[in-house]
Amino acid sequence: MYSDTPIAGPYAHERTSVSRIMVLVVLALLPATLFSLWQFGWPAIFLFLITVGTCLVAEAACLRAAEKPLRPSLLDGSALLTGWLLAMSLPPWAPWWIGVLGGLIAIVVAKQVFGGIGQNLFNPAMVARVALLISFPAELTRYVAPAPLFSPQAPGFGEGLAITFGLDGSDMVTGATLLGQVRTELGQGHPLPDILPGIYQPWSDAVGTLAGSMGETSALLLLLGGLFLLSQRVITWHIPVATIATLALAATLMNLYDPAHYPDALYHLVGGATLLAAFFIATDPVTSPISPRGQLIFGAGLGVLIYSIRTWAGYPEGVAFAIVLMNTCTPLIDHYVRPRIYGRDRKGAPIEYADDADAEVTR
Amino acid sequence: MKLFNIRGGVHPEDRKHLAADQAIEDLPLAPLLHVALQQHIGNAATPAVRRGQQVAKGELLGTGQGPISAPVHAPTSGRIMGIGSFPAHHVSGLSVRTITLQPDGKDQWLEGIEGVPDPFALDPDEIAARVAAAGIVGMGGATFPSAVKLNLRKKYRLHTLVINGAECEPYLTCDDRLMREHTAQVLDGARIMAHALGVTQIIIAIENNKPQAQAAMTGAAADSPAVRVAGLPMRYPMGSEKHLVQTLTGRETPARGLTADIGVVVHNPATAFAVHQALRLGWPLVSRLVTVSGGAITRPRNLRVPLGTPVQQLIDYCGGFREEPTRLISGGPMMGNPLPGTRVPIVKGSNGVLALTAEEVNAQAAAPCIRCANCVAACPCGLLPLQMAAHARAGDLDGTVRLGLMDCIGCGSCSYVCPAHIPLVQFFNYAKGEMAARGRAKQKQAETKRLIEQRTARIEAIQQAKREAMAARKRESAGKPPAQTPADRRAEA
Ligand code: SF4
Ligand code: SF4
Numbered sequence: 001m002y003s004d005t006p007i008a009g010p011y012a013h014e015r016t017s018v019s020r021i022m023v024l025v026v027l028a029l030l031p032a033t034l035f036s037l038w039q040f041g042w043p044a045i046f047l048f049l050i051t052v053g054t055c056l057v058a059e060a061a062c063l064r065a066a067e068k069p070l071r072p073s074l075l076d077g078s079a080l081l082t083g084w085l086l087a088m089s090l091p092p093w094a095p096w097w098i099g100v101l102g103g104l105i106a107i108v109v110a111k112q113v114f115g116g117i118g119q120n121l122f123n124p125a126m127v128a129r130v131a132l133l134i135s136f137p138a139e140l141t142r143y144v145a146p147a148p149l150f151s152p153q154a155p156g157f158g159e160g161l162a163i164t165f166g167l168d169g170s171d172m173v174t175g176a177t178l179l180g181q182v183r184t185e186l187g188q189g190h191p192l193p194d195i196l197p198g199i200y201q202p203w204s205d206a207v208g209t210l211a212g213s214m215g216e217t218s219a220l221l222l223l224l225g226g227l228f229l230l231s232q233r234v235i236t237w238h239i240p241v242a243t244i245a246t247l248a249l250a251a252t253l254m255n256l257y258d259p260a261h262y263p264d265a266l267y268h269l270v271g272g273a274t275l276l277a278a279f280f281i282a283t284d285p286v287t288s289p290i291s292p293r294g295q296l297i298f299g300a301g302l303g304v305l306i307y308s309i310r311t312w313a314g315y316p317e318g319v320a321f322a323i324v325l326m327n328t329c330t331p332l333i334d335h336y337v338r339p340r341i342y343g344r345d346r347k348g349a350p351i352e353y354a355d356d357a358d359a360e361v362t363r
Numbered sequence: 364m365k366l367f368n369i370r371g372g373v374h375p376e377d378r379k380h381l382a383a384d385q386a387i388e389d390l391p392l393a394p395l396l397h398v399a400l401q402q403h404i405g406n407a408a409t410p411a412v413r414r415g416q417q418v419a420k421g422e423l424l425g426t427g428q429g430p431i432s433a434p435v436h437a438p439t440s441g442r443i444m445g446i447g448s449f450p451a452h453h454v455s456g457l458s459v460r461t462i463t464l465q466p467d468g469k470d471q472w473l474e475g476i477e478g479v480p481d482p483f484a485l486d487p488d489e490i491a492a493r494v495a496a497a498g499i500v501g502m503g504g505a506t507f508p509s510a511v512k513l514n515l516r517k518k519y520r521l522h523t524l525v526i527n528g529a530e531c532e533p534y535l536t537c538d539d540r541l542m543r544e545h546t547a548q549v550l551d552g553a554r555i556m557a558h559a560l561g562v563t564q565i566i567i568a569i570e571n572n573k574p575q576a577q578a579a580m581t582g583a584a585a586d587s588p589a590v591r592v593a594g595l596p597m598r599y600p601m602g603s604e605k606h607l608v609q610t611l612t613g614r615e616t617p618a619r620g621l622t623a624d625i626g627v628v629v630h631n632p633a634t635a636f637a638v639h640q641a642l643r644l645g646w647p648l649v650s651r652l653v654t655v656s657g658g659a660i661t662r663p664r665n666l667r668v669p670l671g672t673p674v675q676q677l678i679d680y681c682g683g684f685r686e687e688p689t690r691l692i693s694g695g696p697m698m699g700n701p702l703p704g705t706r707v708p709i710v711k712g713s714n715g716v717l718a719l720t721a722e723e724v725n726a727q728a729a730a731p732c733i734r735c736a737n738c739v740a741a742c743p744c745g746l747l748p749l750q751m752a753a754h755a756r757a758g759d760l761d762g763t764v765r766l767g768l769m770d771c772i773g774c775g776s777c778s779y780v781c782p783a784h785i786p787l788v789q790f791f792n793y794a795k796g797e798m799a800a801r802g803r804a805k806q807k808q809a810e811t812k813r814l815i816e817q818r819t820a821r822i823e824a825i826q827q828a829k830r831e832a833m834a835a836r837k838r839e840s841a842g843k844p845p846a847q848t849p850a851d852r853r854a855e856a
Contacts, residue, residue, distance in 0.1 A: 010791035339739065
C-alpha cells in the first residue's frame with residue numbers, strides 16, 4: 001500500500017524528515033561533544049571516530065545482507081546518532097576494540113536484528129553500553145581526568161594513537177568518575193562532608209572538568225543542547241522534566257533524611273550522565289512511549305531507577321541500566337496509557353452531559 | 364469572548380496571500396454547463412427537464428428525492444443539450460448523471476422568482492422548506508442538505524448558531540472575500556437561519572488571519588447584541604465543526620453525536636449567503652465562490668462561478684498554469700481531493716481549485732515509522748495514528764476500529780507532521796472504506812437472511828395449514844379428536 005503518490009491528502013507537508021530530526025539532535029550534541037573532545041584530547045577523538053565509523057559500516061553491512069536499499073537508511077542519520085551517543089557514554093581513553101565491539105552490538109544486535117529503524121525495543125547505544133560494562137568492567141570503569149588538547153599534560157597525536165590502539169595502555173593515569181569515587185569512599189565508611197569538598201565543586205563541575213565519559217563532562221552544554229531540541233520541537237518536555245524532577249526529588253528527600261550519606265539533587269544532576277540521558281537518550285522516539293502521559297510515567301520511572309541504581313546497586317552509574325529497564329516497560333505503558341479520544345470519556349464511552357442543552361456560551 | 368483550548372492541531376503555512384487581496388470577479392459563462400444531478404450528500408435528484416427544452420435561469424432541472432437530497436437548478440438561461448453521463452467532480456473520475464446546458468447568453472431569470480418581504484414573519488418550517496427548494500447544501504465542502512440541518516430544532520434543544528468562518532485550510536480565501544464584500548448579506552442569512560432554528564444567539568467565528576473580515580462582521584453586527592464575532596487562534600483544523608464548537612463553548616461533542624447534542628448548529632458563511640439570496644430574492648443556488656490558487660496558477664483569483672462550469676474555464680480565466688502543477692486539487696490542500704481532470708464541472712461543494720507545485724506539496728517517499736509521536740501530538744481527536752496505521756496496514760481492521768478509526772475526522776494533521784512521510788490518512792481512508800463495505804455486506808446478509816426466514820415461515824405456514832386441513836378432514840371422517848401434539852406431528856413430517 002505504500003505509494004510515492006498517495007491518493008489521499010494532505011497535499012502539503014511540514015518541512016520535516018527523519019534525517020532533519022537526526023541532524024538537529026546531532027547539532028544539539030555538537031557543543032558538548034566538541035568540548036569533551038577538546039577536554040580529553042586525541043585518544044577521545046580516535047575512539048569517537050572508530051565508534052561512529054563502526055556503526056555506519058555495520059548498518060550498511062546489515063542493510064546489504066537484508067537486501068534493503070542502503071541510501072535512505074544510511075542518510076536518515078540514525079546509525080550516526082547511535083554511534084555518537086555510544087561514544088559519548090564510553091570512557092574517552094578506552095581502547096579501540098571497545099568502540100568497535102560496542103558499535104557492532106548496538107547496530108547488529110540491538111537494532112538490525114529487531115528489524116532496523118523503528119523496530120528495536122531497546123535503545124541500541126545503551127544496550128551496547130550495558131553489554132560492554134558487564135563484559136569488560138575494567139576497561140569501562142577506567143577514567144582519566146581531563147587534559148585539554150595541546151595542554152602540557154595532554155597526549156600528543158602519536159601518544160593518542162598509542163593509547164587508543166593499546167600499545168601503551170599500561171601507564172595510563174587513571175582515575176574514577178565523581179560518582180565512582182564517592183561510592184567507593186562511602187563504602188569505606190567516610191561521610192559525605194569529608195569526601196565531597198576535595199573532589200566536587202558543583203558549579204565548575206557543571207561546566208565540565210570532571211573525569212568521566214564524554215557525555216558526563218559538561219552538564220551545562222548538554223542542558224543547552226536539550227533546550228535547543230525543545231525549542232525546535234524535536235522532543236517534548238515530558239520525558240526530560242519527569243526524569244530530572246523525579247531524580248531531584250528522590251535525592252532531596254534522601255538528602256534531608258541523612259545528609260551524611262546521601263548527596264543532594266544538584267550532585268545527581270551534574271554528576272554522571274543524567275542530562276545526556278534525560279535530553280538525548282531517554283527521548284529516543286523509538287524506545288519511549290508515544291503518549292504524553294506515558295512519557296511522564298516513563299521519565300518518572302527512569303528517575304527513580306537512576307537514583308536507586310546509583311545509590312543502592314553495585315554500579316556507581318545507573319543511567320544505561322535504567323534506560324534499558326524502562327525500555328522494556330514502553331510497550332506496556334503504550335498499551336495502558338492512551339490519550340482520551342475526543343468526545344469520549346477515559347473508558348471510551350461517549351461523553352454525557354448532565355445538563356443537556358443548558359450549556360451557555362461563556363461571554 | 365472567552366475561548367477554550369483544543370488538543371493537537373498543526374500550523375500549516377497558510378499561503379492565503381496569493382488570493383486574499385483579489386476581489387470577487389464574475390466568471391464569464393462557459394459555452395456548455397454540466398450540472399450534475401448529485402452535488403450533495405444523499406439521494407441524487409431526478410431530471411425534471413427534457414432534451415431540447417429551453418430553460419430560464421433558476422428553473423428546476425432536477426427534483427430532490429427523499430428526505431436527504433437536494434434539487435438542482437439552471438445556472439443560466441439556455442437549452443438543455445442532453446441528460447447523460449459526464450465525469451464527476453470526484454477523485455474517481457467516474458461518470459455520473461449530468462444535465463448539459465447550452466447558455467443562450469441572456470442569463471434571464473425565471474419569471475415569477477421573487478423573495479419574501481419579511482422572512483422573520485415566516486414559520487421556521489416555511490424557511491426550511493424554501494431553503495430546501497433552493498437546493499442549498501453545506502457549502503464548506505460537506506454538501507449536507509442545509510434544510511435538514513435547519514430542522515434539527517425539532518429534535519434538539521438548541522441555543523446557538525455558529526457561522527464557521529474559520530476557513531482554516533491554506534490557500535482558500537473565498538469565505539474571507541464573501542464576508543468582506545457581502546457582509547450584510549451573510550449576516551442577514553445568518554439571522555434568517557437563527558430564526559429558523561429558533562435560537563437567538565449567533566457567533567460568527569473567524570480566524571485571526573482574516574482581520575478585515577473580522578472588522579467587517581464586527582461593524583455590521585455592532586447594533587445587535589445577540590450577534591458576536593469570535594477571533595479564533597490560527598490553528599488547523601479550527602474549522603472542524605466539533606473542534607470549533609469546543610473552542611467556543613469548551614464542550615466536546617459526544618462521540619457519534621452532532622454538535623446539536625450540545626445545543627449548537629454550525630453553518631458556513633457561503634451557506635448563510637445562499638439562504639439570504641433564497642429568502643430575500645427567491646434565488647435558488649446556481650453559483651458559488653471558488654478560490655483558484657496555488658503556486659502553479661498564473662493569477663490566483665476568487666471567482667463567482669455558475670455551477671456546472673468546467674474547471675478548465677476557471678484556470679483559463681486565471682491565466683492558465685505558470686508551470687505544470689504536480690497536483691490539481693479540489694478544496695484545500697489538507698482535506699481536498701485530487702481532480703481527475705480539468706473537464707469536470709464545478710459543483711455546490713467546490714470551494715477551491717488549487718494547482719500545486721511539487722515544492723508546495725513536498726511529497727517524499729515514505730520511510731519506516733520512528734515512533735516519534737508527532738502524529739499523536741498533532742491529532743485533534745486524541746488518537747494514536749501510528750498504531751491505527753500499523754493495524755490497518757497489517758489488515759487488522761478490528762484493531763484499527765478499536766483504536767478509534769471511526770472517531771478520526773480525516774483532518775490530515777497526522778500525515779502533515781509525520782517526518783517519515785507515511786501516508787497515514789491513506790491508510791485510514793482505506794480502512795474506513797473497508798468498514799463501509801463490510802457494513803453494506805452485513806446489511807445485505809441480514810436482508811438475505813430475513814428473506815430466507817420469511818420464505819421458510821411462509822412455507823411452514825402453508826404446510827401447517829395443509830396439515831390442519833388434513834387433520835380436520837380425518838377427524839371428520841373418523842369422528843375422533845387428534846391425539847398428537849404439534850411437535851410430534853412435526854417429527855413425523
Ligand atoms: S509521525 Fe510518522 S514517524 Fe512519527 S510516530 Fe507518527 S507515523 Fe511514526
Ligand atoms: S486524520 Fe484522523 S488520526 Fe490523523 S490527525 Fe486527523 S483525526 Fe487524528
